[in-house]
Amino acid sequence: xxxxxxxxxxxxxETILSKRQxxxxxxxxxxxxEGGIQALTIKNLxxxxxxxxxxxxxxxxxxxxxxxxxxxxxGHIIVSHYENVGAMKADSFTKIQKMISGQLKLFAENxxxxxxxxxxxxxxxxxxxxxxxxxxxxxxxxxxxxxxxEGQKSGEIRTDIASDQIAFVIxxxxxxxxxxxxxxxxxxxxxxxxxxLISTIKTLIQAQKNDDINK
Amino acid sequence: xxxxxxxxxxxxxETILSKRQxxxxxxxxxxxxEGGIQALTIKNLxxxxxxxxxxxxxxxxxxxxxxxxxxxxxGHIIVSHYENVGAMKADSFTKIQKMISGQLKLFAENxxxxxxxxxxxxxxxxxxxxxxxxxxxxxxxxxxxxxxxEGQKSGEIRTDIASDQIAFVIxxxxxxxxxxxxxxxxxxxxxxxxxxLISTIKTLIQAQKNDDINK
Amino acid sequence: xxxxxxxxxxxxxETILSKRQxxxxxxxxxxxxEGGIQALTIKNLxxxxxxxxxxxxxxxxxxxxxxxxxxxxxGHIIVSHYENVGAMKADSFTKIQKMISGQLKLFAENxxxxxxxxxxxxxxxxxxxxxxxxxxxxxxxxxxxxxxxEGQKSGEIRTDIASDQIAFVIxxxxxxxxxxxxxxxxxxxxxxxxxxLISTIKTLIQAQKNDDINK
Amino acid sequence: xxxxxxxxxxxxxETILSKRQxxxxxxxxxxxxEGGIQALTIKNLxxxxxxxxxxxxxxxxxxxxxxxxxxxxxGHIIVSHYENVGAMKADSFTKIQKMISGQLKLFAENxxxxxxxxxxxxxxxxxxxxxxxxxxxxxxxxxxxxxxxEGQKSGEIRTDIASDQIAFVIxxxxxxxxxxxxxxxxxxxxxxxxxxLISTIKTLIQAQKNDDINK
DNA sequence: TATGAATGAGAATTCATTCAT
DNA sequence: CATGAATGAATTCTCATTCAT
Numbered sequence: 001x002x003x004x005x006x007x008x009x010x011x012x013x014e015t016i017l018s019k020r021q022x023x024x025x026x027x028x029x030x031x032x033x034e035g036g037i038q039a040l041t042i043k044n045l046x047x048x049x050x051x052x053x054x055x056x057x058x059x060x061x062x063x064x065x066x067x068x069x070x071x072x073x074x075g076h077i078i079v080s081h082y083e084n085v086g087a088m089k090a091d092s093f094t095k096i097q098k099m100i101s102g103q104l105k106l107f108a109e110n111x112x113x114x115x116x117x118x119x120x121x122x123x124x125x126x127x128x129x130x131x132x133x134x135x136x137x138x139x140x141x142x143x144x145x146x147x148x149x150e151g152q153k154s155g156e157i158r159t160d161i162a163s164d165q166i167a168f169v170i171x172x173x174x175x176x177x178x179x180x181x182x183x184x185x186x187x188x189x190x191x192x193x194x195x196x197l198i199s200t201i202k203t204l205i206q207a208q209k210n211d212d213i214n215k
Numbered sequence: 216x217x218x219x220x221x222x223x224x225x226x227x228x229e230t231i232l233s234k235r236q237x238x239x240x241x242x243x244x245x246x247x248x249e250g251g252i253q254a255l256t257i258k259n260l261x262x263x264x265x266x267x268x269x270x271x272x273x274x275x276x277x278x279x280x281x282x283x284x285x286x287x288x289x290g291h292i293i294v295s296h297y298e299n300v301g302a303m304k305a306d307s308f309t310k311i312q313k314m315i316s317g318q319l320k321l322f323a324e325n326x327x328x329x330x331x332x333x334x335x336x337x338x339x340x341x342x343x344x345x346x347x348x349x350x351x352x353x354x355x356x357x358x359x360x361x362x363x364x365e366g367q368k369s370g371e372i373r374t375d376i377a378s379d380q381i382a383f384v385i386x387x388x389x390x391x392x393x394x395x396x397x398x399x400x401x402x403x404x405x406x407x408x409x410x411x412l413i414s415t416i417k418t419l420i421q422a423q424k425n426d427d428i429n430k
Numbered sequence: 431x432x433x434x435x436x437x438x439x440x441x442x443x444e445t446i447l448s449k450r451q452x453x454x455x456x457x458x459x460x461x462x463x464e465g466g467i468q469a470l471t472i473k474n475l476x477x478x479x480x481x482x483x484x485x486x487x488x489x490x491x492x493x494x495x496x497x498x499x500x501x502x503x504x505g506h507i508i509v510s511h512y513e514n515v516g517a518m519k520a521d522s523f524t525k526i527q528k529m530i531s532g533q534l535k536l537f538a539e540n541x542x543x544x545x546x547x548x549x550x551x552x553x554x555x556x557x558x559x560x561x562x563x564x565x566x567x568x569x570x571x572x573x574x575x576x577x578x579x580e581g582q583k584s585g586e587i588r589t590d591i592a593s594d595q596i597a598f599v600i601x602x603x604x605x606x607x608x609x610x611x612x613x614x615x616x617x618x619x620x621x622x623x624x625x626x627l628i629s630t631i632k633t634l635i636q637a638q639k640n641d642d643i644n645k
Numbered sequence: 646x647x648x649x650x651x652x653x654x655x656x657x658x659e660t661i662l663s664k665r666q667x668x669x670x671x672x673x674x675x676x677x678x679e680g681g682i683q684a685l686t687i688k689n690l691x692x693x694x695x696x697x698x699x700x701x702x703x704x705x706x707x708x709x710x711x712x713x714x715x716x717x718x719x720g721h722i723i724v725s726h727y728e729n730v731g732a733m734k735a736d737s738f739t740k741i742q743k744m745i746s747g748q749l750k751l752f753a754e755n756x757x758x759x760x761x762x763x764x765x766x767x768x769x770x771x772x773x774x775x776x777x778x779x780x781x782x783x784x785x786x787x788x789x790x791x792x793x794x795e796g797q798k799s800g801e802i803r804t805d806i807a808s809d810q811i812a813f814v815i816x817x818x819x820x821x822x823x824x825x826x827x828x829x830x831x832x833x834x835x836x837x838x839x840x841x842l843i844s845t846i847k848t849l850i851q852a853q854k855n856d857d858i859n860k
Numbered sequence: 861t862a863t864g865a866a867t868g869a870g871a872a873t874t875c876a877t878t879c880a881t
Numbered sequence: 882c883a884t885g886a887a888t889g890a891a892t893t894c895t896c897a898t899t900c901a902t
Contacts (some may be wrong), residue, residue, distance in 0.1 A: 471895080471896065471897085472896070472898080473895085473896075473897090483896095483897085483898085484898080484899075484900080487897095487899080492898080493896095493897065493899080538896060550883090633894070
């Protein structure tokens with residue numbers, strides 16, 4: 001049995017969170033993975049780590065804080081993936097491909113992450129939580145935009161569409177793919193389908209060779 | 216105060232639902248619009264229409280049935296929009312533009328519809344409800360695919376990407392736009408942004424004039 | 431599909447009850463037969479006869495009155511059976527055997543009757559209802575006592591035990607048999623088992639031949 | 646005010662149940678005693694012990710579990726009484742007398758026990774609960790049969806009727822006595838009447854002295 | 861007579877949170 | 882740090898009954 005949180009981003013967990021807090025976040029992710037966000041109750045959470053309900057409140061001051069921390073953790077993982085790819089030395093398409101496939105790999109290996117990220121009404125429509133998800137998406141967007149602009153400069157990517165528009169289309173289609181996978185009960189191979197999607201995206205956004213010739 | 220349900224699809228409401236049922240669905244939509252799906256409780260619902268809680272059960276046998284009917288209603292509106300566009304005499308891009316702008320117009324005028332459609336865990340992860348949403352998306356997909364294939368045959372739309380892949384990318388980006396709008400608290404003009412999105416999509420998927428020339 | 435009430439005691443039903451009332455009592459018995467007394471709700475009752483809930487109150491002023499009438503009807507059937515046997519020309523054992531087997535036959539053919547008769551807390555512990563059941567049992571008791579006293583006089587039945595005690599033991603064992611049958615979900619042949627019980631009772635209560643000889 | 650549960654079977658209560666659980670079972674028994682099984686609601690139960698409704702669920706996971714535990718407790722008391730009598734060194738009639746009078750004493754002192762044992766539809770016709778009552782009755786039957794067979798071997802009890810038939814008749818008449826007592830609102834002295842019943846039973850089932858002489 | 865609609869009371873259960881020990 | 886217990890508010894749903902039409 002793998003513990004989700006502790007696999008990733010040890011730095012984050014170790015420095016920011018106590019052992020028990022890590023355990024709680026781990027359990028929260030597991031619960032969400034098994035039964036959706038509505039399975040994440042304080043009762044289930046405490047049962048999962050073998051303590052009494054009140055004990056949770058020694059480590060987090062409310063359920064919202066649990067979710068907030070969970071999103072911090074998740075955001076940290078995802079964003080650091082973006083940064084790694086962003087800092088890579090490679091052509092734009094390779095980077096885009098890495099961005100998407102890395103993301104899908106993360107979700108494929110940790111379905112609960114997908115559930116959390118896709119989840120709209122996380123808890124009582126808490127703005128704080130919405131914002132965190134929004135932040136993550138913003139980061140993804142800016143990373144994509146940078147990559148795309150590089151590609152446009154280098155002539156790899158078409159220039160007749162603004163970089164943010166291209167980024168938007170990519171993100172939308174990746175997100176929908178993850179969404180379908182989640183709704184389907186994770187019943188297909190996300191990474192496999194991702195390969196097709198990446199190829200579609202590449203075809204869509206690559207600069208036309210003909211253009212250069214004709215000019 | 217506008218009543219959402221009664222605006223649209225009078226046939227559906229009149230033939231299938233009683234006056235009170237329509238009123239309840241209306242109220243349900245309003246509640247969801249104001250406070251998300253979690254604001255849709257039997258108590259709120261009954262208070263909204265000024266009756267006692269138990270009275271709801273004279274008109275719907277359970278909360279699930281309320282939601283199910285709501286989705287039927289919503290599905291009916293959306294799908295009939297698809298069908299109208301599908302049956303139009305127009306070039307593919309016009310159709311695609313109508314498909315998207317009509318959809319966004321619907322949501323812009325009825326934000327709760329967006330919340331419902333985007334919602335993952337509507338109620339207790341009821342499969343019945345999931346399925347209805349899934350059906351609507353399937354219908355959208357097949358409509359898009361038909362239009363795209365027409366466009367590919369007529370030379371309007373690029374043929375180097377499979378029609379279902381194109382449809383997928385379109386749907387993903389439209390969905391993400393609605394999503395952002397919803398998360399932002401409906402704070403920007405959905406239709407306005409939609410115009411840009413449509414133009415982006417058009418540019419992305421149109422056949423390259425150059426191709427023909429060069430061949 | 432047999433209608434319980436209308437089979438028996440037409441006089442009672444025709445003279446005392448209206449057609450609709452008979453129908454309601456019929457339905458009540460059917461419901462109790464299918465799901466116990468807790469299945470007898472006004473909702474189920476009205477659904478069974480195809481009217482609206484309020485309509486029941488045109489014919490009975492309350493649920494208690496439905497049950498009360500039901501017990502009257504049932505009492506009438508049972509008591510008239512007692513009276514028939516009581517008036518028979520036959521030896522005591524034949525009469526006792528007829529009393530018991532007739533009763534068991536009635537229940538075997540109409541399981542709901544057994545459920546009603548055995549039911550302790552019919553509805554809100556209504557004293558009125560309790561009393562009716564009590565009356566029926568009293569009538570059974572006095573009939574048995576009469577028969578037994580006849581038998582004691584004629585030398586068929588032992589005289590070392592008071593007639594009411596004998597009656598009591600008989601009723602207790604018959605009742606327990608019906609009880610077991612009911613709890614078992616009517617899963618054995620009540621009449622078949624009754625034959626054994628009757629024979630046991632006969633052996634228990636018959637006068638010892640030896641006694642007379644030895645005296 | 647006497648607390649029913651804590652009087653009996655301290656071992657059972659102490660080892661299996663917490664203090665609060667005992668208190669709840671106590672209160673449940675009291676409520677049933679006062680108003681029948683339908684008086685046993687979570688609301689009444691919590692009010693009785695002075696807590697809020699939800700607090701019950703810290704100690705029992707459902708109402709069914711409350712009733713189930715109550716039956717376990719009751720079964721434990723009754724069955725251990727059977728076992729005590731069964732293990733006694735005494736002639737069969739003494740044992741039978743002890744069996745019956747002990748049982749009646751228990752009920753006389755705790756009328757709710759009678760209500761529970763006699764109750765048909767304890768709660769939603771839960772099979773689990775039915776079964777527990779059935780088990781208790783089975784145990785009573787087998788204890789009686791053993792005693793009777795001893796008596797038949799020793800020549801105390803008549804042998805012309807099968808032991809299980811005799812046991813059945815005894816149980817039926819005891820049960821009916823308790824039943825009448827319960828229906829009457831506990832208005833007569835159960836133990837006093839029991840004495841007469843026991844004597845009747847004894848006379849009914851004892852071996853005839855004359856038989857031996859005549860043989 | 862019957863319908864359609866509503867009422868009011870009450871049912872069991874769940875949930876996040878608090879607090880004394 | 883954790884437990885055990887409780888709170889209070891909310892949730893879905895059921896039931897007998899009433900009443901205008």
